[in-house]
Amino acid sequence: MEKINKRLIGSTNEKIAASYLETCGYIILDINFRAGKHGEIDIIAREKDYICFVEVKSRRSLLFGTPAEAVNKRKQDRIRKVAYIYINQHRLHDNNLRFDIVEIIMENKSLAVREINLIKNAF
Template structure:
């Protein structure tokens, strides 16, 4: 399990750097509450963006974004609602993005999927 956390942290660090290069301002990393966790929360233009990061070394189990299934989306949306309540940001525009990272020994591919899902 420790190894999986290290891999996840590596993916989140890659996503953090990538998103900052695109003009995202990262507000939170690994935001946790009793409901669950959101990998990254950022401000991009006028929107609060809740970001799930998925990392794979191989496509044997499908594309990383395919792991953000309906159950995961519901959890992310509930944590996002908690965050909006906590910081009184109900008037803010928000969206849900996914960063998928595919990294093998030869290359690293990073894809940003804006508005990856709606709630």
């Protein structure tokens, strides 16, 4: 059985999500913003009056729940912490903030994208 490179799939899906967000009117500001040991945010974008911090999650099956359900409270807290570091570094204090999730559901065998869902204000 062929080994799946999760990091490669993740970075590919982040690019797919960024392109999808652009078609939805988002302006991509940053991809894979890392704040040291605090973690990273997959995509940071502007949509109208909002700075959006976007988590990209993908699944090959819904057997264990939707991709968004994998963004648990602990993950949300981590994303918030990194978001505030970004806000401070870029002096964006006067902006509206939002946390979105892009779900990518892939074909099980081919890993082709079957469906993309954007969940605005996910948490």
